[in-house]
Amino acid sequence: MLVRVAAGIVLREGQVFIALRKRGQHQGGLWEFPGGKCESNETPLQALSRELLEECGIKVQHAEHFQTVAHDYGDKQVELIFYTVSRFLGEATGKEGQEVRWVAVSELADYDFPEANQIIVKALLAG
Numbered sequence: 591m592l593v594r595v596a597a598g599i600v601l602r603e604g605q606v607f608i609a610l611r612k613r614g615q616h617q618g619g620l621w622e623f624p625g626g627k628c629e630s631n632e633t634p635l636q637a638l639s640r641e642l643l644e645e646c647g648i649k650v651q652h653a654e655h656f657q658t659v660a661h662d663y664g665d666k667q668v669e670l671i672f673y674t675v676s677r678f679l680g681e682a683t684g685k686e687g688q689e690v691r692w693v694a695v696s697e698l699a700d701y702d703f704p705e706a707n708q709i710i711v712k713a714l715l716a717g
């Protein structure tokens with residue numbers, strides 16, 4: 591199973607918005623950059639905007655492609671298209687009851703992310 595996913599690295603004044611994946615979800619119990627699967631006939635950017643509105647209640651005003659990561663979890667193959675989002679409308683919250691946090695980019699190493707995110711976290715920490 592190969593899934594295409596769009597995820598947002600939402601940034602504000604040196605902090606990044608992260609969410610805790612719920613137990614029972616794939617990679618549950620780990621932190622993520624909010625986002626989700628691209629539906630058919632939807633561009634990754636459209637998927638990003640839809641998912642960030644659904645999951646965090648923010649309206650993306652400006653997103654830039656950051657990095658695309660392909661990863662094989664064994665049970666699932668993912669292509670993750672990461673965007674940085676530095677302009678948005680609204681206050682980011684956990685719209686689906688998920689735990690969320692604004693954390694300093696420099697503190698990202700303190701949070702456990704899925705394997706596919708390691709390269710992204712590294713790149714962000716390197717500035």
Ligand SMILES: Nc1nc2c([nH]c(=O)n2[C@@H]2O[C@H](COP(=O)(O)OP(=O)(O)OP(=O)(O)O)[C@@H](O)[C@H]2O)c(=O)[nH]1
Pocket residue numbers: 593595596597615616617621622623624625626627641666668670704705706707
């Ligand atoms: N959103 C998101 N998904 C990630 C990240 N890293 C990562 O490996 N994934 C994987 O990407 C896949 C799809 O993400 P998702 O579960 O958010 O998809 P979705 O919002 O459409 O969820 P749904 O299946 O409940 O409708 C999952 O297998 C998840 O484990 C990340 O940083 N953010």
Ligand SMILES: [Mg+2]
Pocket residue numbers: 624625626627641645
């Ligand atoms: Mg999601």
